[in-house]
Amino acid sequence: MSFALPLVRWFAAAIFAVAASGACAAPVADAVASHTAVVNGVKIHYLQAGSGKATPVVLLHGFGQNSHMWKPVIGKLADRRVVIAPDLRGAGDSDKPSGGYDKKTMAQDVHALVTSLKLGKVRIAGHDIGLMVAYAYAAQYPDEVESIALMEAFLPGVGDWTKVWLLRDLWHFHFYGETPLKLVTGREKTYLEHFWNDFAADRAKSIPEADRDRYAAAYAQPKATWAGMEWFRAFEQDAKDFAGFAQTPLTMPMLVLSGEKAGGQFLIDQGHLVDKNVQGMIVKGSGHWLLEEAPDQTIPALVAFLGR
Template sequence: MIRTALAAPVAAGLALAGLAFASPSQAQPPPFPASFKISEIPANGATIHVRVGGKGPAVVLLHGYGETGDMWGPLATDLARDHTVIVPDLRGLGLSSRPAGGYDKKTQAGDVAGVLDALKIDKADLVTHDIGNMVGYAFAMQHPERVTRFVLIDAPVPGIGPWEEILKNPLLWHFRFGGPDMERLVAGRERIYLDRFWNEFSADPSKFSEGARVHYAKLYALPGAMHAGFSQFAAFDQDAIDDKAILAEKGKLPMPVLALGGEKSFGLTMAAVMRYTASDVTEGVIPASGHWIMEENPTATVKIVHEFLDAKKDPKS
């Protein structure tokens, strides 16, 4: 069975300040190096909260639902030794702005392009997880010349391969969760709602620490955050239309792709999905992990991703 989660400046500052005084058992997710700089970059009608650090070839890390760019701390720390690492919060999530619209992944690909343009970066590797896969895919299809290598981790792509079959999985009821009362139902209960994802999509729920749960629950309880999160899912039907259209127009992704699944989650299904839409796919599995790869097995994830990004290209390519 396929298991996957897909998943006001002052208020934000106060919420994060509260986290700074948490006890050790309530600590935030593993931090980014102090050398990373934080910027608020206007892009494509949104303001994107971005962390940038390191030196070398550029790599963009895109998070998914239930987390923010904070999830990438261990990987960003490792890659910053020989890469320029760019870590945005997706539109509407984390500390990025929450515009009224634009949650289709084609539009959010424009957010990524805007961030790279502002940083004067022409090309980058992509490493993505969950809804980040969908945004990264839209960017790579629109701008294949700007993506050198692409790692997608543990979530499908709307409209691609067995998408309709994946939607039938009862664990994915949240893809269709909607209606006028959905926000009222979870208001003040954000932690309860998110615990469901963190528990059901983990191989071992204890690996998703209490500190990380507190941190992310506070961010998702910020004004407008749950609305933005639901908007990410509500856009899936349009995303499927867009993804099918651009695949028919442009053909398969040309860059090397690493399709990674958690052993207790998507597993090798990730590669099966990506072979419908990419011509050079390497498959991989994160052992002893469900969906939450950076919480459940960060050591293996970092090693596999870094080795793929550093692999020499085929001289025939």
């Protein structure tokens, strides 16, 4: 089934809507506040902005970043709704416990946070590892998710996913344990630059240097790099969980954004295997870091989908 024509119409409307709302975005972005909450047995740090009766939005980051990545988006969504962007278990200023790095449990963390804030039904988006957590959230609490956006990675256990997981240049998925951790400790920025540089279509348009320093410092915190490696170690359990989730397809609207020079069509195809109402968009010229490499395409599409 072709989604080309409706997607073109929808994307054109998205650009107009985002442009029309641009005047009010900056003041809201300035009002982003930092909070912490203890939920599901862990302390979760999160950013929050906005107010109003429109459906709240939850934004989930991936590996090599934290909630800070969403600041260019938060202000464009928070004009009439609450927007939160948590640091996932193991990342940023959230706790780094000894376990619970399967995405099913991490989604339960986010759900407990949403419940504690009395947000009710939400729209949710995730990039990289965050998309796995977003899917696990929607699969576990489908009646509490109005729409979902998946950005640039893959869903373990869905379709022919091992073609991604077992690629030789994705060695980091299997790089965890005592020796890898010793090799990376004190060299966190060098380690992370593999992701920021090699997964970008053009490393000069990837993560800005100031953000690289910010994220490297965050991953240099005690247990932070270990926890990030545990996210990868958990993929085999995630695959079992997601294969089970996929037996009951989602029905809420799903937007899949995938970089032309990275995941391409693969994640869109996976989306169709887990949801009956999917819009897929290839972000032209972009690698993995959609918000940084192609903000002019990614942000209008994302904001229109989550904020319409």
